[in-house]
Amino acid sequence: MVCNKNKLAFITGASRGLGKNLALTMLENNWEVHGFARSEIKITHPCFTAKSKDLSRPDKLKEIFTETRKNLNDYKSIVLVNNAGTISPTGPLEQLKPEQISVLINLNLTTPLLLMGEFGRLTGNLKNITRTIINISSGAGKHPYQGWVPYCTSKAGIDMATEAFALEQGEEGIKIISFSPGVMDTKMQSQIRNLKPEIFPSKNRFLELKRQNLLSSPIKIAKYLLNKLEQQSFEQGAITTY
Numbered sequence: 032m033v034c035n036k037n038k039l040a041f042i043t044g045a046s047r048g049l050g051k052n053l054a055l056t057m058l059e060n061n062w063e064v065h066g067f068a069r070s071e072i073k074i075t076h077p078c079f080t081a082k083s084k085d086l087s088r089p090d091k092l093k094e095i096f097t098e099t100r101k102n103l104n105d106y107k108s109i110v111l112v113n114n115a116g117t118i119s120p121t122g123p124l125e126q127l128k129p130e131q132i133s134v135l136i137n138l139n140l141t142t143p144l145l146l147m148g149e150f151g152r153l154t155g156n157l158k159n160i161t162r163t164i165i166n167i168s169s170g171a172g173k174h175p176y177q178g179w180v181p182y183c184t185s186k187a188g189i190d191m192a193t194e195a196f197a198l199e200q201g202e203e204g205i206k207i208i209s210f211s212p213g214v215m216d217t218k219m220q221s222q223i224r225n226l227k228p229e230i231f232p233s234k235n236r237f238l239e240l241k242r243q244n245l246l247s248s249p250i251k252i253a254k255y256l257l258n259k260l261e262q263q264s265f266e267q268g269a270i271t272t273y
């Protein structure tokens with residue numbers, strides 16, 4: 032199978048959860064997809080390229096896009112999805128180790144910022160191509176949770192980064208949105224349900240959502256998001272939710 036040279040996606044955190052489901056959904060819809068994660072990405076498709084990267088090491092990410100795809104002029108639409116994220120470390124801030132906080136902030140905030148900049152440098156002149164950045168955010172960027180200070184901070188930061196970058200780009204530049212996927216049935220949610228109630232007092236809410244089968248499947252969210260992307264049905268810089 033030859034990939035049609037129309038639609039190109041870079042997705043971080045493509046080894047499981049929302050990122051993997053988005054990659055699969057896009058491949059089904061004739062996108063060429065380049066996925067990044069630390070572990071093996073179990074997707075076999077002629078239009079998929081996997082790249083092993085620790086995205087909590089922003090110092091190692093120079094030329095991350097051109098390593099996998101040299102010529103971006105050929106496409107009609109190019110998207111970067113900043114999806115990789117972690118909830119850890121959790122617990123009272125004074126008990127968290129500085130290096131663990133740094134890993135979370137690097138992965139959830141610094142790397143997305145660097146990738147937004149790199150994407151801007153690479154595609155800045157490609158005015159005839161639809162260029163989009165989707166930052167995966169969270170309700171925790173708006174609603175504070177006890178025990179999640181670094182995570183909430185990172186997601187509030189990514190929302191502000193989206194809004195400020197949108198101002199820089201204006202209506203003619205790269206389109207950018209933040210998207211909160213709601214509560215999805217992924218490994219991150221099982222990690223949340225396993226937190227000790229003394230460090231995460233809201234744990235019962237998440238246990239109850241699971242018990243009542245109210246978690247969204249990541250494939251459903253991926254399809255919703257792809258439709259939004261393909262229709263370009265969002266305002267520049269919008270902070271959106273599922």
Ligand SMILES: NC(=O)c1ccc[n+]([C@@H]2O[C@H](COP(=O)([O-])OP(=O)(O)OC[C@H]3O[C@@H](n4cnc5c(N)ncnc54)[C@H](OP(=O)(O)O)[C@@H]3O)[C@@H](O)[C@H]2O)c1
Nearest residue numbers: 044046047048049068069070086115116169214215217219
């Ligand atoms: N699940 C929810 O209910 C929920 C709700 C709101 C927002 N979100 C957001 O949605 C996004 C996806 O979450 P998810 O639920 O799909 O999480 P997940 O199942 O835990 O998947 C996280 C992905 O990020 C990658 N990742 C983690 N650390 C990495 C690192 N250091 N370097 C490279 N990749 C790394 C993982 O790959 P490797 O481990 O292989 O590296 C994996 O592919 C996150 O930004 C999350 O904050 C999730």
